[in-house]
Amino acid sequence: MKIEKGIVTRFHSNTLELIDLNTREKITAFLRGKFKLQKITPIVGDYVEYSIENGTAKIENILPRKNLLYRPKIANVDQTVLVTCLKSPKVDYLIIDKFLVQVEKNNLDCVIVLNKVDLLEKDEIDEFLKIYSPLYPVVLTSAKKKIGIEEIKPYLKNKISTFAGMSGVGKSSLLNAINPGLKLRVGEISEKLQRGKHTTTYTELLKFDFGGFVADTPGFAAFEVYDFEPDKLQNFFVEFHEHSMYCAFNDCVHINEPHCGVKDAVENGEISEIRYKNYLKIYNEVSEYQKKTRRKRWK
Numbered sequence: 677m678k679i680e681k682g683i684v685t686r687f688h689s690n691t692l693e694l695i696d697l698n699t700r701e702k703i704t705a706f707l708r709g710k711f712k713l714q715k716i717t718p719i720v721g722d723y724v725e726y727s728i729e730n731g732t733a734k735i736e737n738i739l740p741r742k743n744l745l746y747r748p749k750i751a752n753v754d755q756t757v758l759v760t761c762l763k764s765p766k767v768d769y770l771i772i773d774k775f776l777v778q779v780e781k782n783n784l785d786c787v788i789v790l791n792k793v794d795l796l797e798k799d800e801i802d803e804f805l806k807i808y809s810p811l812y813p814v815v816l817t818s819a820k821k822k823i824g825i826e827e828i829k830p831y832l833k834n835k836i837s838t839f840a841g842m843s844g845v846g847k848s849s850l851l852n853a854i855n856p857g858l859k860l861r862v863g864e865i866s867e868k869l870q871r872g873k874h875t876t877t878y879t880e881l882l883k884f885d886f887g888g889f890v891a892d893t894p895g896f897a898a899f900e901v902y903d904f905e906p907d908k909l910q911n912f913f914v915e916f917h918e919h920s921m922y923c924a925f926n927d928c929v930h931i932n933e934p935h936c937g938v939k940d941a942v943e944n945g946e947i948s949e950i951r952y953k954n955y956l957k958i959y960n961e962v963s964e965y966q967k968k969t970r971r972k973r974w975k
């Protein structure tokens with residue numbers, strides 16, 4: 677029996693779609709009964725070994741995962757491309773920072789794409805760049821006007837990426853501009869609500885013609901996963917690290933403590949005030965969340 681290697685691109689109840697890593701062919705494969713007994717299910721992004729018998733492909737082995745993301749559920753992700761816009765739908769910096777907390781919590785590399793720049797004034801773009809370009813690579817794009825499309829490609833080549841971001845920011849539109857063969861469905865922005873309509877509803881791994889895979893994930897509105905202690909939040913604000921070593925207290929959370937390196941850096945402009953304020957807001961949300969779940973546990 678010959679064993680081939682593939683990557684899982686989509687999952688149905690009983691069958692899986694694979695792309696063979698050598699031939700790049702699309703294959704539909706079945707799970708062997710042993711996986712059900714062992715309660716192991718492959719997920720999108722898994723590297724698998726499969727065999728073909730009488731024209732039927734069967735999964736033989738699921739290879740060890742490099743990592744596992746839960747929202748969306750996908751394995752072996754190299755990086756997140758955080759797609760955002762500022763207008764239509766309106767996205768504020770707090771939402772962006774919440775996404776970045778999730779990115780850092782999952783220990784993923786991140787590229788930020790600011791889409792719909794055709795709707796923005798220069799000073800709006802400059803403010804965005806001032807906050808985020810010292811922290812992450814930032815690419816400015818317009819899927820509509822085909823701006824910045826070539827600049828994103830090198831970040832995507834030969835990697836497994838997820839496109840994350842609120843519904844309606846233009847994730848599917850951008851992917852269509854990057855690789856027209858993908859032909860993804862694009863939604864409208866509800867005029868009344870100024871929100872996206874959750875056009876993309878399932879997780880699928882798509883193949884770029886120039887090499888690499890991407891999951892165009894459903895835009896998630898309720899992504900808050902605060903399953904960590906509030907004092908850990910500072911670890912997910914990457915620019916805090918180099919300043920926290922000047923804090924007088926080892927366990928400083930940079931809020932009420934005196935002689936705080938992070939607060940000093942906010943004061944002298946080395947850390948963005950907007951980011952710091954969002955830190956405080958998210959800190960309170962995490963604290964509230966933790967209190968609530970603790971109360972539930974005691975009941």
Ligand SMILES: Nc1nc2c(ncn2[C@@H]2O[C@H](COP(=O)(O)OP(=O)(O)OP(=O)(O)O)[C@@H](O)[C@H]2O)c(=O)[nH]1
Pocket residue numbers: 791792793794795817818819820821841842843844845846847848849850861862863864865872873874875876893894895896
């Ligand atoms: N003005 C402008 N509109 C854009 C741009 N990119 C996308 N849009 C529009 O934004 C709307 C939403 O685009 P989608 O690509 O469906 O957004 P999405 O992020 O995939 O949304 P979900 O699948 O719901 O998560 C569509 O009407 C697009 O035409 C852009 O660069 N500029």
Ligand SMILES: [Mg+2]
Pocket residue numbers: 847848849861862863875876892895
């Ligand atoms: Mg979409």
Ligand SMILES: [Zn+2]
Pocket residue numbers: 920923924928929930931933935936937938939
């Ligand atoms: Zn401090």
